[in-house]
Amino acid sequence: MAQSAEKLGWLAEKVSAGEIETVLVAFPDHYGRLMGKRFEAEFFVEQVAEHGTHGCDYLLTTDMEMEPVQGYRFANWELGYGDFHLVPDLSTLRPASWLEKSAIVLCDLEDERTHALVEVAPRTLLKRQLERxxxxxxxxxxxxxxxxxxxxxxxxxxxxxxxxxxxxxxxxxxxxxxxxxxxxxxxxxxxxxxxxxxxxxxxxxxxxxxxxxxxxxxxxxxxxxxxxxxxxxxxxxxxxxxxxxxxxxxxxxxxxxxxxxxxxxxxxxxxxxxxxxxxxxxxxxxxxxxxxxxxxxxxxxxxxxxxxxxxxxxxxxxxxxxxxxxxxxxxxxxxxxxxxxxxxxxxxxxxxxxxxxxxxxxxxxxxxxxxxxxxxxxxxxxxxxxxxxxxxxxxxxxxxxxxxxxxxxxxxxxxxxxxxxxxxxxxxxxxxxxxxxxxxxxxxxxxxxxxxxxxxx
Missing domain, CATH: 3.30.590.10 (Glutamine synthetase/guanido kinase, catalytic domain)
Incomplete structure (x- = not known):
């Protein structure tokens, strides 16, 4: 928690100084690709850092071409392809120095209703083994x-x-x-x-x-x-x-x-x-x-x-x-x-x-x-x-x-x-x-x- 607070404090200072304007909020999909959104840095500090954001749950059922694949229990057309919750892990917050005035943070995925970790998310699978x-x-x-x-x-x-x-x-x-x-x-x-x-x-x-x-x-x-x-x-x-x-x-x-x-x-x-x-x-x-x-x-x-x-x-x-x-x-x-x-x-x-x-x-x-x-x-x-x-x-x-x-x-x-x-x-x-x-x-x-x-x- 102390590290997360320190990281967020660092970001707030950089945003105030005009050195960071964009925060990439990302998570790994099945292939290990980073998916997510770009946020205005001020909005990230004020809202997203604490409350997270949302993403379509089809992102854990697509193929390489981003086509939604049928046959998954987790998400499908019958369930309507709702959202999961992206929860920033602020310990991962860092500059993305290869991009202009940008930072990046990685997220865990949670169920929108129960707030339990999404069991099929790659980062969750690793965290479960680390718990053991x-x-x-x-x-x-x-x-x-x-x-x-x-x-x-x-x-x-x-x-x-x-x-x-x-x-x-x-x-x-x-x-x-x-x-x-x-x-x-x-x-x-x-x-x-x-x-x-x-x-x-x-x-x-x-x-x-x-x-x-x-x-x-x-x-x-x-x-x-x-x-x-x-x-x-x-x-x-x-x-x-x-x-x-x-x-x-x-x-x-x-x-x-x-x-x-x-x-x-x-x-x-x-x-x-x-x-x-x-x-x-x-x-x-x-x-x-x-x-x-x-x-x-x-x-x-x-x-x-x-x-x-x-x-x-x-x-x-x-x-x-x-x-x-x-x-x-x-x-x-x-x-x-x-x-x-x-x-x-x-x-x-x-x-x-x-x-x-x-x-x-x-x-x-x-x-x-x-x-x-x-x-x-x-x-x-x-x-x-x-x-x-x-x-x-x-x-x-x-x-x-x-x-x-x-x-x-x-x-x-x-x-x-x-x-x-x-x-x-x-x-x-x-x-x-x-x-x-x-x-x-x-x-x-x-x-x-x-x-x-x-x-x-």
């Missing part, structure tokens, strides 16, 4: 490493070209390459500067393995704050690119034959200011606590149950190629980039890096999945499989991640664990959401099909 963690006496520290591709073409022009033949910002593989990174620095420096000025501290940026592929890493934080940083990060990068006549994509696999874009999630549990993963139990060459081993075991075990939360689109599954830097099999190892679960650090810095998620994931859903899985490991005292050493791409005996979104969705739909962990309503809601995405793809006629069959079939 808190009940056990832990806090969660997390970081999400996002990769993206940068192009020397504006979004409108890319759209006109059907997103084909786009010129990447780089013309050779630039992983850690400073010279090529310098050529992209006008964009990347602006990103680092504006993230920092917007209360999202940055650690570094670097070139990645694809043509024009890059990564900007922000500092780790408590899990909900990290998810909020992730969502704002993507909004910031897209809008900076748009303002510079460039474009970025967070597709998991925008190009055949090049590296996919990942979202590596680093996570550890903490208690009384100490890393609860640190300990002297032996897990092969790794020293950690029983909590570490149990959490790791649960996280690995339940990837098949919650896979759509790490890989939510049809394109996500194109990334899982052997020898491509993306993990294809469920195993853990120490400091081994072929592993789906790469354990890094030691002692107080010991943490689990899950490399399965793509840059297209929704951070709230992915972190909720990680916590639900790890907590099950704690509650059932699970033991992780033996550490794997070597090239996991060659370990054909290990279980593989699903090949398609369709396969992953059916695993999710049939999972008793997913239903229990998320609650029946949320499980049904997201089953319908992911099935709808898969069905939309199956109905589409692709350029690949026309090139292959138009003349020669």
């Amino acid at each position: 963690v808190k009940a056990l006496g832990y806090t969660v520290m997390a970081a999400s490493e996002l990769e993206y591709y940068l192009y020397r073409i504006s979004y409108p022009e890319a759209h006109k070209q059907g997103y084909a033949g786009l010129e990447p910002a780089g013309y050779y593989l630039e992983d850690y390459h400073l010279l090529q990174g310098t050529r992209e620095e006008p964009f990347t420096a602006a990103v680092r500067r504006h993230l920092k000025a917007s209360g999202i501290p940055v650690e570094n940026s670097k070139g990645e393995w694809g043509l024009g592929q890059h990564e900007v890493n922000v500092r780790y934080a408590e899990a909900l704050e990290m998810a909020d940083r992730h969502a704002i990060f993507k909004q910031c990068l897209k809008e900076i690119a748009d303002s510079m006549g460039l474009s970025v994509t967070f597709m998991a696999k925008p190009h055949h034959g090049q590296a996919g874009s990942s979202c590596h999630i680093h996570l550890s549990l903490w208690k009384d200011g100490q890393n609860a993963f640190a300990g002297e139990e032996s897990y092969g060459p790794v020293k950690g606590s029983k909590v570490f081993g149990q959490f790791l075991a649960g996280w690995i075990a339940h990837v098949p149950d919650l896979m759509p939360f790490y890989a939510p689109t049809v394109n996500s599954y194109k990334r899982y190629e052997d020898g491509s830097w993306a993990p294809t099999r469920l195993a853990w190892s120490y400091d081994n980039r072929t592993a789906g679960f790469r354990v890094v650090g030691h002692g107080p810095s010991l943490r689990i890096e899950c490399r399965i998620g793509g840059a297209d994931l929704n951070p709230y859903l992915a972190l909720a999945a990680a916590l639900a899985s790890g907590l099950d490991g704690l509650e059932r005292n699970l033991t992780p499989p033996p550490i794997f050493q070597g090239d996991i791409y060659q370990a054909r005996h290990l279980p593989r991640v699903p090949y398609t979104l369709g396969e992953a969705v059916e695993g999710f739909a049939q999972s008793a664990f997913a239903k229990e962990a998320l609650g029946e309503a949320a499980h049904e809601h997201y089953t319908h959401f992911f099935r709808t995405e898969w069905q939309a793809f199956n109905r589409a006629v692709t350029d690949w099909e026309r090139r292959r069959y138009f003349e020669r079939i």
Whole structure:
């Protein structure tokens, strides 16, 4: 509460001085996109900060094209598509320095009548898992490493070209390459500067393995704050690119034959200011606590149950190629980039890096999945499989991640664990959401099909 009051006081001062004129009031949808409204700053301070605002509940039933999809219990034509309540979380209030005289705040969604949290909202799902963690006496520290591709073409022009033949910002593989990174620095420096000025501290940026592929890493934080940083990060990068006549994509696999874009999630549990993963139990060459081993075991075990939360689109599954830097099999190892679960650090810095998620994931859903899985490991005292050493791409005996979104969705739909962990309503809601995405793809006629069959079939 004290932090919220301090943030609101800061905003009131900036508004009075004429330095802030607009407040973006936003929430993440299923895809992790930020939806919401822009408010005159004076009105936000006087009314919205305390009372919130409203949004149409169809926003949690739309597809990528903003078409309302039928078949949801939560909202539909029969129910009339009413409102839910947007409640600003003032602890998230910060400048949006990449926009002129603007601030941004993220919201929780509540039922208009009962004021209970909307159970199917992504931010709610993460908060519910964090409540379970808190009940056990832990806090969660997390970081999400996002990769993206940068192009020397504006979004409108890319759209006109059907997103084909786009010129990447780089013309050779630039992983850690400073010279090529310098050529992209006008964009990347602006990103680092504006993230920092917007209360999202940055650690570094670097070139990645694809043509024009890059990564900007922000500092780790408590899990909900990290998810909020992730969502704002993507909004910031897209809008900076748009303002510079460039474009970025967070597709998991925008190009055949090049590296996919990942979202590596680093996570550890903490208690009384100490890393609860640190300990002297032996897990092969790794020293950690029983909590570490149990959490790791649960996280690995339940990837098949919650896979759509790490890989939510049809394109996500194109990334899982052997020898491509993306993990294809469920195993853990120490400091081994072929592993789906790469354990890094030691002692107080010991943490689990899950490399399965793509840059297209929704951070709230992915972190909720990680916590639900790890907590099950704690509650059932699970033991992780033996550490794997070597090239996991060659370990054909290990279980593989699903090949398609369709396969992953059916695993999710049939999972008793997913239903229990998320609650029946949320499980049904997201089953319908992911099935709808898969069905939309199956109905589409692709350029690949026309090139292959138009003349020669």
